[in-house]
Structure formats: C-alpha cells, structure tokens
C-alpha cells in the first residue's frame with residue numbers, strides 16, 4: 001500500500017458492502033476512502049463504523065509523542081524500517097489536532113518518511129481536525145479500527161506538534177512511547193509529569209548530542225516521583241542513524257506481550273464512548289442557565305462546590321429537569 005489521497009470515486013450505491021470487502025483485502029484506495037468517510041463524519045461514517053463493529057482486530061497500536069523537533073518523524077521512519085525488516089505491514093497516522101491538513105509539519109513528515117512511500121507494506125496518512133467539533137477524539141478510534149480491519153500488523157500514531165495530543169494519543173495506543181532529547185531549550189524540553197504518567201517506553205533521542213546523559217538522568221529522577229510500582233525503561237536512541245531502535249522495539253514488544261491481545265478494539269470503543277460522553281456533557285452544561293445561578297450561589301457561600309457539581313451533572317443527565325422551575 002502506498003500513500004493514497006482522498007478517493008472521490010465513491011459510488012452512491014451500497015456504500016458499505018463493496019468498500020468493506022475491499023477494505024478487508026487491504027486495498028489501499030478502499031482504506032483511504034474509509035478513513036475519509038470517518039474523518040468527514042455523517043451517514044457514510046456511520047455505515048463504515050457499523051461494519052467495523054465486533055471486529056476482532058490483531059493490529060498493535062503504538063503511539064509516539066514528544067515536543068516539536070524531538071525527532072518523532074525520524075524515529076517513526078526508523079521504526080518502520082525495523083518492522084519492515086521483520087516483514088510486518090504498518091500503517092501510520094500522523095495526527096495533528098491543531099493544523100489543517102495542508103500544514104507544513106505534516107508535509108515535512110511525509111518527506112521524512114518519503115523512502116517508504118513506494119513500499120506496498122506501508123500506508124501513511126495525515127489526520128487533521130481543525131474545525132471538527134471534538135472530531136479528532138471521536139474519529140481516531142474508528143480510523144484505527146479501519147486500519148485494523150485492513151489487516152495491518154502494526155499501526156503507528158504520531159502526534160504532530162505540541163500540546164495535549166501527547167496525552168490524548170495514549171488513550172488510543174496499546175503502547176505509548178514518549179520522546180525527549182537534549183538541546184531543545186528548557187521550555188520545550190521539560191516533559192510534563194502528566195505525560196510521563198502515560199509513558200510505557202521513554203526514549204532519549206539524539207543521544208549523539210551533548211547533554212543526552214543529563215536528559216536521561218533528568219527523566220529518571222522525574223520517574224522516581226511516579227506513583228507506580230514499575231517504571232518505564234529510559235532508552236538512548238539516535239533515530240537519525242537507527243541506533244537503539246532494536247532495544248526500543250524490544251521494549252515495545254514486551255509491553256504488548258503483557259497485554260491481552262483482544263483488548264485493543266474494546267478499549268478504543270470505550271475511549272470513543274468516554275470522549276463522546278464528555279463532549280455531550282460539556283455541551284449540555286454550557287447551555288444550562290443554571291450554571292451561572294449555581295456559580296453565583298457558590299460565590300455567596302450558599303452551596304459548596306461538590307453539591308453544585310452534583311446538581312449540574314444531574315440536570316445535564318436528565319434535560320427534562322431543566323424545564324422545572
């Protein structure tokens with residue numbers, strides 16, 4: 001499979017059947033079209049989603065996150081090399097929650113992964129969601145299901161750009177790899193504690209540069225603050241030259257081996273549900289005039305925060321109550 005853009009030859013008749021059959025055979029154009037349908041939303045997305053239900057997927061999903069310029073795309077490229085040397089097929093979703101699909105970062109990533117674009121065992125797709133209401137969180141699990149149904153052995157999620165996507169991606173991945181590197185500058189280099197919490201494997205990329213040992217010690221010190229029994233391994237890597245990729249792949253394999261293989265699709269369904277429920281709850285609460293009334297009551301000391309939260313959530317859960325005086 002190669003990089004395929006949107007395929008506009010969608011037939012209006014029986015949108016589900018033939019597309020799904022071709023999808024199951026791993027047809028790249030069908031995969032691209034199913035992904036586009038999910039991204040666009042609406043009835044086509046529902047048809048595709050419906051066919052994907054009770055999928056017993058076998059794909060392993062690995063997420064790569066880290067600050068801008070840390071070397072995610074370079075590392076993903078090296079990881080693809082490693083997987084291909086094991087004859088495993090791989091799909092990459094480069095996820096950018098903040099920029100439109102034509103964003104420079106995504107184009108740059110495509111160039112960096114360029115040596116795989118003619119490999120039929122590699123499928124690369126950029127995902128952007130600016131303007132979609134909660135679109136990314138809602139569409140990613142289904143997009144993973146599409147790639148899973150298409151029979152890819154491995155799916156790689158790359159968080160493009162900075163920010164929340166790092167933590168978000170971990171909800172969808174079976175294994176989350178968090179990257180750090182020396183020389184990124186204090187503000188970007190600082191990996192926030194919340195991000196460390198979701199790491200299954202930590203990579204200190206650019207280990208060829210001065211300061212790599214310090215970065216590693218810094219991460220290990222932060223890990224000691226983690227409230228868990230086991231700590232993720234901290235692995236030095238030079239993504240640019242492929243050094244350390246074997247050890248990283250082993251750590252990813254070990255993390256997968258410790259999991260129930262069938263839990264991926266189910267977890268994605270739960271995560272999609274969680275995100276959709278949060279979005280709906282947020283929408284209802286924002287539209288509830290009682291929000292400001294309760295806010296004022298808290299301010300006056302007439303009600304405490306916990307009770308106000310309970311009242312607001314109850315109202316959101318049963319909108320009929322809004323009509324009560």
Ligand SMILES: Nc1nc2c(ncn2[C@@H]2O[C@H](COP(=O)(O)OP(=O)(O)OP(=O)(O)O)[C@@H](O)[C@H]2O)c(=O)[nH]1
Nearest residue numbers: 067068069070071072073074161205206238239240
């Ligand atoms: N010295 C050194 N440079 C590296 C290494 N890995 C990546 N780089 C360089 O770091 C720069 C950024 O690499 P990218 O792979 O684009 O980083 P990224 O995290 O994908 O960046 P964004 O997608 O913009 O967030 C490039 O110039 C790479 O060549 C490495 O192991 N050592």
Ligand SMILES: [Mg+2]
Nearest residue numbers: 072073109160
């Ligand atoms: Mg990148």
